[in-house]
Amino acid sequence: MVNRIVTGAHYGLRDWLTQRVTAVLMAVYILVIAGWVLLQPAFGYDVWTELFSGSLMRIFTLLFLLSLFYHAWIGVRDIVMDYVKPASVRLLIHVLVILSLIAYVIWAVQILWGL
Amino acid sequence: MSLRFKIYRYNPEADNAPYMQDFDLDLQAGDAMLLDALMLLRQQDDSLGFRKSCREGVCGSDAMNINGRNGLACITPLSSLKQPIEIRPLPGLPVIRDLIVDMTQFFKQYHSIKPYLVNNDPPPETERLQSPEDRAELDGLYECILCACCTTACPSFWWNPDKFVGPSGLLQAYRFLADTRDQDTAARLDNLEDPYRLFRCHTIMNCVDVCPKELNPTEAIGKIKDMMVKRMV
Numbered sequence: 001m002v003n004r005i006v007t008g009a010h011y012g013l014r015d016w017l018t019q020r021v022t023a024v025l026m027a028v029y030i031l032v033i034a035g036w037v038l039l040q041p042a043f044g045y046d047v048w049t050e051l052f053s054g055s056l057m058r059i060f061t062l063l064f065l066l067s068l069f070y071h072a073w074i075g076v077r078d079i080v081m082d083y084v085k086p087a088s089v090r091l092l093i094h095v096l097v098i099l100s101l102i103a104y105v106i107w108a109v110q111i112l113w114g115l
Numbered sequence: 116m117s118l119r120f121k122i123y124r125y126n127p128e129a130d131n132a133p134y135m136q137d138f139d140l141d142l143q144a145g146d147a148m149l150l151d152a153l154m155l156l157r158q159q160d161d162s163l164g165f166r167k168s169c170r171e172g173v174c175g176s177d178a179m180n181i182n183g184r185n186g187l188a189c190i191t192p193l194s195s196l197k198q199p200i201e202i203r204p205l206p207g208l209p210v211i212r213d214l215i216v217d218m219t220q221f222f223k224q225y226h227s228i229k230p231y232l233v234n235n236d237p238p239p240e241t242e243r244l245q246s247p248e249d250r251a252e253l254d255g256l257y258e259c260i261l262c263a264c265c266t267t268a269c270p271s272f273w274w275n276p277d278k279f280v281g282p283s284g285l286l287q288a289y290r291f292l293a294d295t296r297d298q299d300t301a302a303r304l305d306n307l308e309d310p311y312r313l314f315r316c317h318t319i320m321n322c323v324d325v326c327p328k329e330l331n332p333t334e335a336i337g338k339i340k341d342m343m344v345k346r347m348v
Contacts, residue, residue: 007309009310013308
């Protein structure tokens with residue numbers, strides 16, 4: 001096979017846009033949590049469990065984690081694209097990263113709804 | 116005015132490896148530019164290789180790395196430079212000899228964005244006219260002289276010179292996207308909708324920092340992304 005430089009995968013915009021949207025969502029979540037922590041006079045296990053007892057907070061947290069994972073996927077993929085040149089190794093790393101991120105999502109759901 | 120230089124020398128036919136050569140030069144004080152000094156140095160050592168043509172920042176031939184920063188020798192005043200003045204070829208491109216680099220990759224990327232007007236209407240009797248407002252859209256885009264200062268200052272280009280178009284090429288891409296007379300918008304955007312060609316830009320903004328014509332490729336890249344978003348949503 002000729003070793004030709006191939007580009008033109010026709011994607012990129014969606015990921016670029018998603019990375020921006022997820023960044024905003026994560027920033028909002030961090031501000032909310034930080035603000036809430038600062039407003040607490042006393043701080044302990046019961047206060048934490050109280051915060052995460054409602055569905056709203058659980059869904060918000062899951063959204064934050066999904067944003068984090070998707071954001072991380074794009075970032076890690078970009079690094080792999082820069083540093084790992086053989087396509088087969090790159091594909092393998094991509095698959096491993098995606099599978100571990102999916103596992104993290106399942107784990108996060110388990111933790112959040114197991115509280 | 117006594118000047119000290121350290122200049123990158125490499126002749127692949129004679130040298131095993133590149134080395135830095137020291138030069139001293141006495142020059143009448145004034146508003147001399149770096150290129151004037153280089154031309155005097157070439158009288159000392161006629162093997163010193165560099166490109167030059169217009170001597171006034173229009174042709175873009177004498178782009179080089181001056182004290183760690185890309186710029187045009189002909190419009191860089193000697194008085195603005197800290198000594199010893201360290202001159203190297205543009206980074207990220209193969210060196211042909213001394214300060215002369217092989218620009219093939221740079222121009223390949225430039226050609227890949229179709230740097231010409233695509234208009235399939237029959238040519239009118241006179242020019243294809245634009246309103247002054249439409250014409251103003253091209254300001255800050257058409258002035259690019261393709262000196263490669265920006266592209267060779269871009270880490271994304273150093274990493275993927277064969278795949279990432281680079282700031283100069285993308286500025287030119289937007290120059291034609293912004294032209295109301297051009298009819299190839301969809302194909303031009305398709306051509307750039309790629310994780311490497313456009314989206315390797317991580318807004319490091321070295322391009323804006325070094326551009327000798329004070330253009331803003333990062334802004335142009337942002338406008339290309341805006342157009343893509345508008346097209347998608």
